[in-house]
Amino acid sequence: MKRTPRIVIVGVAGRLGQALRQQLSNDAEVIGLARPGIDLASPASIHAALDSLDFDHLILPAAMTAVDACESDPAQAFAINAEAPGLIAEICASKGAHLTHFSTDFVFDGEKSGSYQENDPSHPLGVYGASKRMGEERVLAASADHLVVRISWLYGPGKAAFPEWIVEKACKESTLALPGDKIGCPALSTDVAAMLLPLLGLAGGPRAGGIFHLCNSGPTTWRDWGQACIDLAREAGAPIRAEKITANTLADIPAFVAKRPPNSALDVSKYHSFTGVLPRAWQEALRSHIVSDAFLFPYRAAAHG
Numbered sequence: 001m002k003r004t005p006r007i008v009i010v011g012v013a014g015r016l017g018q019a020l021r022q023q024l025s026n027d028a029e030v031i032g033l034a035r036p037g038i039d040l041a042s043p044a045s046i047h048a049a050l051d052s053l054d055f056d057h058l059i060l061p062a063a064m065t066a067v068d069a070c071e072s073d074p075a076q077a078f079a080i081n082a083e084a085p086g087l088i089a090e091i092c093a094s095k096g097a098h099l100t101h102f103s104t105d106f107v108f109d110g111e112k113s114g115s116y117q118e119n120d121p122s123h124p125l126g127v128y129g130a131s132k133r134m135g136e137e138r139v140l141a142a143s144a145d146h147l148v149v150r151i152s153w154l155y156g157p158g159k160a161a162f163p164e165w166i167v168e169k170a171c172k173e174s175t176l177a178l179p180g181d182k183i184g185c186p187a188l189s190t191d192v193a194a195m196l197l198p199l200l201g202l203a204g205g206p207r208a209g210g211i212f213h214l215c216n217s218g219p220t221t222w223r224d225w226g227q228a229c230i231d232l233a234r235e236a237g238a239p240i241r242a243e244k245i246t247a248n249t250l251a252d253i254p255a256f257v258a259k260r261p262p263n264s265a266l267d268v269s270k271y272h273s274f275t276g277v278l279p280r281a282w283q284e285a286l287r288s289h290i291v292s293d294a295f296l297f298p299y300r301a302a303a304h305g
């Protein structure tokens, strides 16, 4: 009889970590690690958590994800986003275990017209992207069999992201603006977790190594993504005040410390060729998230007093 695979998830409390735990628990014995049980800023903590563990796969969604905070503490960003994945990749390789490391669209500078493919040259604009890019390199240097999955514009149940923020804002304000010049691909965390399975070989078939892009299909702009969020929420009964979101530009957001890539749309054709699965359209995934009891609960609760 085939043994149930043992999978360690490092960063199980995060947005993607929660979705991964839920998805992978159907097919594997999952060991979830999070702070304070493991601190990626400390090599000693990483060794203490992993050296004596026995596992087949390790999935690493944990990272220093606050893009602007990375600019003000590059040493911490590189320790967590580059050195820690490198060390974890070496520990995995020494055990014969497979690592899946999550990376970002921010490894690109956003100057390409059209979607980025895995082998397009990276050119990060800030510390977050540079530290994540170095993490990718360290992981693949430890073993070419390890997997780096670049994702973008992540949202999903369990931890608020852009859709929760813009819908809440649209219930309070009647005039809203978002950049129409920032292009990317939204990714629903639960879809990313489900789409990872064939790359791990858990559903049969070969296991993937190297870099893959993974997100829902189709690029959009922040403005259009925001408009879709509020249109869906209004249709589902949320008390939206804003009708239309006006298009402004990235340069109109002075709060951003780090430079963001204007276009970071990810091409998923490598994933499609490898698995035969085309990720569903971002609009369909967004609808399933917004028209859900969990998303609408605060608005329904407010409507009932």
Ligand SMILES: NC(=O)c1ccc[n+]([C@@H]2O[C@H](COP(=O)([O-])OP(=O)(O)OC[C@H]3O[C@@H](n4cnc5c(N)ncnc54)[C@H](OP(=O)(O)O)[C@@H]3O)[C@@H](O)[C@H]2O)c1
Pocket: 011, 012, 013, 014, 015, 016, 017, 034, 035, 038, 039, 040, 041, 060, 061, 062, 063, 064, 065, 080, 102, 103, 104, 105, 132, 150, 151, 152, 153, 154, 155, 159
């Ligand atoms: N969010 C996006 O739009 C986006 C886009 C592209 C790529 N990505 C990548 O996708 C992955 C998952 O993102 P996410 O949105 O799920 O992130 P998230 O919700 O911010 O979760 C990151 C997790 O990392 C943990 N973490 C941070 N520093 C740590 C440390 N020193 N030691 C141990 N754990 C630490 C955090 O722990 P605490 O809970 O203790 O803070 C948190 O649970 C990341 O690799 C990110 O770079 C995200």
